[in-house]
Amino acid sequence: MPRSGWVWLGIGAAYFFIPLAATLEFSLKEVSGYGFSAYREILSDPQFRDLLWVSFKLALATIVVSLLILIPGVYSVHLSFPRLRPLVEFLSVLPFVVPPIILIVGLLDFYNVDRVPLWFIESPRFLVPGYVVLSFPFMFRALDVSFRSIDVHTLTEAAHSLGAGWTTTLVRVILPNIASGALAGAFLTFALVMGEFTMAHIALFNTFPTYINYVGQTQANPAAALTIISFGLTWLALLGILFVGRRPGRGVAPVAGR
Amino acid sequence: MPYLELQKLHKEFGDFTAIEEIDVALETGEFLSLLGPSGCGKTTALRIVAGFETPTSGRVVIEGNDVTNIPANKRDMGMVFQAYSLFPNMTAEANVEFGLRIRGESGPVRRTRVEELLELVGLTAAAKRYPHQLSGGMQQRVALARALAIEPRVLLLDEPLSALDAKVRVQLREEIRRLQTQLGITTLYVTHDQEEALSISDRVAVLSHGRIEQIGSPAEIYNAPGTPFVAEFIGTMNRLEATVAESGQVQVGGSVLPVDDAHDLPRGERVLVLVRPEILELERAEGGVAGAIIGEVVAHIFLGAITRVKVDAGDHTLSADLPGHKAAELPIGSRVAASFPADGGRVLALSEPASAEPAPAGQ
Numbered sequence: 302m303p304r305s306g307w308v309w310l311g312i313g314a315a316y317f318f319i320p321l322a323a324t325l326e327f328s329l330k331e332v333s334g335y336g337f338s339a340y341r342e343i344l345s346d347p348q349f350r351d352l353l354w355v356s357f358k359l360a361l362a363t364i365v366v367s368l369l370i371l372i373p374g375v376y377s378v379h380l381s382f383p384r385l386r387p388l389v390e391f392l393s394v395l396p397f398v399v400p401p402i403i404l405i406v407g408l409l410d411f412y413n414v415d416r417v418p419l420w421f422i423e424s425p426r427f428l429v430p431g432y433v434v435l436s437f438p439f440m441f442r443a444l445d446v447s448f449r450s451i452d453v454h455t456l457t458e459a460a461h462s463l464g465a466g467w468t469t470t471l472v473r474v475i476l477p478n479i480a481s482g483a484l485a486g487a488f489l490t491f492a493l494v495m496g497e498f499t500m501a502h503i504a505l506f507n508t509f510p511t512y513i514n515y516v517g518q519t520q521a522n523p524a525a526a527l528t529i530i531s532f533g534l535t536w537l538a539l540l541g542i543l544f545v546g547r548r549p550g551r552g553v554a555p556v557a558g559r
Numbered sequence: 560m561p562y563l564e565l566q567k568l569h570k571e572f573g574d575f576t577a578i579e580e581i582d583v584a585l586e587t588g589e590f591l592s593l594l595g596p597s598g599c600g601k602t603t604a605l606r607i608v609a610g611f612e613t614p615t616s617g618r619v620v621i622e623g624n625d626v627t628n629i630p631a632n633k634r635d636m637g638m639v640f641q642a643y644s645l646f647p648n649m650t651a652e653a654n655v656e657f658g659l660r661i662r663g664e665s666g667p668v669r670r671t672r673v674e675e676l677l678e679l680v681g682l683t684a685a686a687k688r689y690p691h692q693l694s695g696g697m698q699q700r701v702a703l704a705r706a707l708a709i710e711p712r713v714l715l716l717d718e719p720l721s722a723l724d725a726k727v728r729v730q731l732r733e734e735i736r737r738l739q740t741q742l743g744i745t746t747l748y749v750t751h752d753q754e755e756a757l758s759i760s761d762r763v764a765v766l767s768h769g770r771i772e773q774i775g776s777p778a779e780i781y782n783a784p785g786t787p788f789v790a791e792f793i794g795t796m797n798r799l800e801a802t803v804a805e806s807g808q809v810q811v812g813g814s815v816l817p818v819d820d821a822h823d824l825p826r827g828e829r830v831l832v833l834v835r836p837e838i839l840e841l842e843r844a845e846g847g848v849a850g851a852i853i854g855e856v857v858a859h860i861f862l863g864a865i866t867r868v869k870v871d872a873g874d875h876t877l878s879a880d881l882p883g884h885k886a887a888e889l890p891i892g893s894r895v896a897a898s899f900p901a902d903g904g905r906v907l908a909l910s911e912p913a914s915a916e917p918a919p920a921g922q
Binding site: 451456459460461464469473474478 | 609631635646658662706709
């Protein structure tokens with residue numbers, strides 16, 4: 302890399318790392334000197350554990366629902382309706398265009414007590430449909446790439462000619478070959494839900510992000526500690542994607558001798 | 560009773576007619592190739608037999624039972640695809656085993672059968688390898704073993720060699736034929752490669768524009784093409800536009816040539832005389848020679864065992880395949896007389912201009 306490249310890389314790195322380092326430094330600050338008291342305070346707060354658990358469950362539910370809808374969906378687009386792909390791709394960008402605040406106001410309006418049972422709208426699981434919509438772009442893209450890397454048609458027909466029905470084909474042949482994409486989509490969705498604030502806040506549910514916000518407004522040093530902790534969580538999720546993406550032994554076999 | 564019948568198959572995709580009409584029957588254990596240029600309907604016909612497509616009209620009958628509406632996964636057809644058909648997440652062994660698992664065979668039965676088949680295709684050592692660790696030829700062998708594992712009623716092959724390189728292609732096609740004969744399995748083979756079709760099949764059906772142009776043994780197809788299309792598509796052919804001079808003789812340009820095939824044809828009828836390059840004989844000639852076409856050697860094409868000598872004869876450019884030493888006696892620029900034995904030419908009525916895409920021969 303030329304010297305100017307290193308300079309730009311340094312500037313970029315500084316842009317990201319200085320605030321992080323400053324936050325880390327601040328989170329360790331005590332009345333006199335440095336220590337972990339802010340972290341102890343956060344970790345001993347029962348709300349921290351409870352709301353982390355709530356968001357964790359929401360993330361899992363979102364991932365499950367999203368995969369259940371999108372795997373058969375993307376499969377059928379690739380297999381039978383390739384002409385719909387541009388449309389689905391366009392739809393998948395909508396959650397970026399329509400801000401979450403509009404989405405949640407719409408959902409609040411739609412999910413009124415007359416239409417939807419109370420057990421559903423009285424708990425944070427109310428947020429799952431909205432989160433599924435928000436995760437759509439990430440999940441769709443991750444799956445789409447996986448499906449494009451295999452010959453969906455031939456594999457499906459090969460499985461059928463050997464006697465497999467649709468379910469067997471999906472579970473035994475298609476799923477194992479798109480698993481890395483599904484996992485990558487799941488990690489992105491996980492990171493998304495663990496950080497989603499707007500919808501939970503407007504719908505008046507307490508989740509991990511609203512807790513971060515609350516702590517940020519009330520306690521200075523613990524808020525910095527919490528930021529570092531949640532950053533660590535996101536970072537773990539991204540590490541998961543890298544790990545899954547690099548796993549060897551998957552993908553389409555090239556035909557040699559061409 | 561024929562074993563597999565394609566009865567009056569017709570298939571349209573929207574406005575596009577893929578198959579005009581295909582009507583063919585295979586005997587038990589027969590190897591039939593559907594041969595034709597791309598877009599002739601051969602793959603569609605195969606896919607209809609496999610159950611991946613439904614014909615617009617017509618039926619697929621196996622041993623007297625109509626299977627046209629039975630879904631692909633209930634049809635017991637073994638299919639080998641062009642490429643990329645092995646399950647990438649499974650080893651060679653697991654790929655072969657897949658169909659047996661679906662059928663609920665017990666573990667020991669599956670193991671024995673998988674071993675048997677991998678041995679049959681010579682891949683016992685590669686059993687634990689994943690598709691991406693196998694060469695293209697090996698992948699197709701596994702695909703063949705996988706298709707045969709379920710003891711299918713019919714073996715279907717959709718250009719299984721087209722993605723392989725020339726040497727492997729020849730090797731594997733011989734092996735496919737050997738296995739097919741050994742197992743006595745009725746086989747439908749689709750290809751655009753005439754050499755492949757002729758070398759491997761009991762019978763060949765030449766297709767063009769969704770119809771069977773001619774069906775017959777490889778020798779019949781090669782030696783006695785029934786239509787100008789078949790003549791053009793199969794191998795290299797000299798085409799001489801001619802007029803029937805009198806019974807058993809045709810006039811090409813200024814020369815009158817004896818052709819047995821031209822007996823019983825009305826005098827003055829326009830015909831096409833077809834002569835294979837290996838039948839055509841060349842002699843050095845200065846003046847005119849009776850019963851021969853005079854021309855000038857314009858090119859030599861070295862083809863290994865033989866040399867193809869191109870002769871410019873005015874209206875026609877002729878090709879003659881000669882042994883190397885004979886060709887050397889006729890250097891470029893020599894005047895030659897081209898002739899052929901009276902039983903070596905084939906005469907077709909010149910009803911329509913033949914329009915065949917040239918066959919991708921020996922590539």
